[in-house]
Amino acid sequence: MTQYLVNYVDQIGRRFLSIFVYTYKVISLLHVATRSAVFDQSQGLRQIIRVTLAQIYFTGWQALPLISVLAVATGGIVIMQASFQLSIFGGSDIAGRLMMAVIVREVAPLMTALVVIARSGTAVASELGNMQVNKEIMAMESMGINPLSYIVFPRLLGGVISVVSLAFYFSLIAIVGGYTVTMLIHNISFSHYLNSIVESFQEKDILMFFLKNIFSGTIIFVVSCYQGMQVEQSPHEVPQATTRAVMNSIIYVIFFNLFLTILFYLSELRKMDVL
Amino acid sequence: MSIIQNPINSLEIINMCMGFVDSNIVVENVCAKLPMDELVRVCGGRGVGKSYFLKMLAGLQAPISGKYLINKKYVNKMSFEEFLPYRLNIGYAFEYGGLISNLSLYQNLMLPLEYHSVLSEKDMHERVMWYMSEFNLVKEKDNRPAFVSGSMKKEVCVLRAFILEPEVLILDNPTVGLNKGNIQKLKEIILNKKKSGSLKHAYIVSDNEEFLSELVTYDFKLDWTLEQDAA
Numbered sequence: 001m002t003q004y005l006v007n008y009v010d011q012i013g014r015r016f017l018s019i020f021v022y023t024y025k026v027i028s029l030l031h032v033a034t035r036s037a038v039f040d041q042s043q044g045l046r047q048i049i050r051v052t053l054a055q056i057y058f059t060g061w062q063a064l065p066l067i068s069v070l071a072v073a074t075g076g077i078v079i080m081q082a083s084f085q086l087s088i089f090g091g092s093d094i095a096g097r098l099m100m101a102v103i104v105r106e107v108a109p110l111m112t113a114l115v116v117i118a119r120s121g122t123a124v125a126s127e128l129g130n131m132q133v134n135k136e137i138m139a140m141e142s143m144g145i146n147p148l149s150y151i152v153f154p155r156l157l158g159g160v161i162s163v164v165s166l167a168f169y170f171s172l173i174a175i176v177g178g179y180t181v182t183m184l185i186h187n188i189s190f191s192h193y194l195n196s197i198v199e200s201f202q203e204k205d206i207l208m209f210f211l212k213n214i215f216s217g218t219i220i221f222v223v224s225c226y227q228g229m230q231v232e233q234s235p236h237e238v239p240q241a242t243t244r245a246v247m248n249s250i251i252y253v254i255f256f257n258l259f260l261t262i263l264f265y266l267s268e269l270r271k272m273d274v275l
Numbered sequence: 276m277s278i279i280q281n282p283i284n285s286l287e288i289i290n291m292c293m294g295f296v297d298s299n300i301v302v303e304n305v306c307a308k309l310p311m312d313e314l315v316r317v318c319g320g321r322g323v324g325k326s327y328f329l330k331m332l333a334g335l336q337a338p339i340s341g342k343y344l345i346n347k348k349y350v351n352k353m354s355f356e357e358f359l360p361y362r363l364n365i366g367y368a369f370e371y372g373g374l375i376s377n378l379s380l381y382q383n384l385m386l387p388l389e390y391h392s393v394l395s396e397k398d399m400h401e402r403v404m405w406y407m408s409e410f411n412l413v414k415e416k417d418n419r420p421a422f423v424s425g426s427m428k429k430e431v432c433v434l435r436a437f438i439l440e441p442e443v444l445i446l447d448n449p450t451v452g453l454n455k456g457n458i459q460k461l462k463e464i465i466l467n468k469k470k471s472g473s474l475k476h477a478y479i480v481s482d483n484e485e486f487l488s489e490l491v492t493y494d495f496k497l498d499w500t501l502e503q504d505a506a
Contacts, residue, residue, distance in 0.1 A: 036355070036356075039356075040355075040356055044389060044390035044391065044392065046389070047386075047389060047390050130376070131375075131376075134372045134373070134374075134376060135369055135371075135372040135373045136372070136373065136374070136375050136376065138330075138335050138369075138373070139369065139372075139373035139374070139375065139435075140375075141334075141335055141355075141362075142333055142335055142362070142365075142367040142369075142373075143386065143387040143390070143435070143439070144359050144362045144363045144387065144390075144391060144439075145386070145387070145390050146355050146356075148355075150390070
């Protein structure tokens with residue numbers, strides 16, 4: 001029994017240790033990629049900008065239709081549910097505030113991150129994995145091209161810009177589109193709705209918005225690049241690396257979002273002297 | 276030229292152990308000085324580690340232990356940036372693979388020139404087109420590697436080693452898949468560059484006797500039982 005318990009504790013300890021080691025390695029990749037892109041004097045800036053723009057096109061621009069549909073649907077559902085539920089208790093005037101709290105602070109960053117993981121995280125991990133198998137990364141090194149500044153950093157930069165832009169677009173479409181969808185079913189005043197949103201807007205929301213989305217973008221693309229670079233020789237490793245990239249990105253993004261939300265609401269409660 | 280290509284005067288390995296961690300060790304505790312100012316054929320039996328050795332010479336693979344010295348400087352301890360001036364003076368061609376799959380053949384050859392801003396746009400284009408026309412690749416220049424034949428891929432891969440005009444050339448089975456005419460052209464390019472002085476040292480692994488005849492000036496045997504001092 002004691003031995004069983006010891007083994008169990010040992011397993012848990014090893015699991016936690018592996019999580020810390022993995023996190024350390026991912027952060028190290030972020031550090032060296034950024035450092036090599038900023039300080040490597042020999043790099044071709046034009047090439048790096050070209051790769052960054054391509055990443056913005058694939059991650060940001062091409063995701064707009066999917067994000068639009070999701071945003072309208074989410075916005076519509078939240079407003080319809082809110083206006084219906086709140087009207088029972090006579091509080092339909094806070095629908096806008098609820099929209100701000102649910103969509104802009106929580107759903108937009110999370111939904112955007114999940115869409116980007118599904119579309120671009122997988123693409124980046126499998127692309128880099130295939131590049132490793134085909135010796136393309138080694139070929140770049142042989143040409144004096146630093147893979148960290150030419151492959152990792154532009155994808156990271158392009159990815160972060162795309163995630164922030166997509167989350168902003170999601171919020172906007174959810175607010176406007178959601179209202180429009182709701183208008184088809186029952187009438188609520190737009191000015192009233194908009195006033196409610198503007199009134200609930202705080203300066204902290206800007207900070208939260210950028211923190212959540214910049215970090216989500218960073219997590220998704222560093223984890224995906226890391227997993228892609230872990231592929232060594234066999235094409236069989238590519239789907240495994242892609243799966244791991246998706247799983248780890250989702251876990252890290254959700255935990256990070258949850259952590260920030262908790263911090264935000266703790267500070268709110270403190271402001272209200274509840275804590 | 277905005278890039279710095281450090282001249283390479285000596286290549287040396289000391290107590291080197293080559294192989295793959297967690298699997299087989301190919302060689303242990305080897306010391307050798309590489310012949311310089313020669314066109315060298317690196318020869319040895321199957322599985323002796325010729326490709327691994329060439330990758331190590333190009334700074335693409337670190338030995339498990341021991342030292343690899345260029346100009347008496349310890350390569351293993353150099354950062355990417357520190358090794359770059361040497362790397363830019365080494366042209367390396369893979370045995371298989373190595374072309375960037377989402378770039379056309381032309382872009383593959385342009386990439387190192389554009390990245391390092393070596394020449395003006397016009398000169399870069401001219402240099403790439405010269406190599407492509409020598410090997411009849413102009414028609415296929417806008418195709419990606421997946422859409423051309425294996426021999427064309429191999430030719431581009433070999434030509435890319437020449438594109439920065441390095442002093443050191445490392446070719447891993449460069450003639451595999453090439454037709455006789457292109458093998459002859461490749462041989463002529465190497466000999467012309469050696470004659471003009473732009474190419475100083477070449478290390479070639481190949482079984483093609485026709486290609487190697489009248490080309491190589493030195494045989495470097497990967498006979499790891501003996502210490503080699505050919506310099």
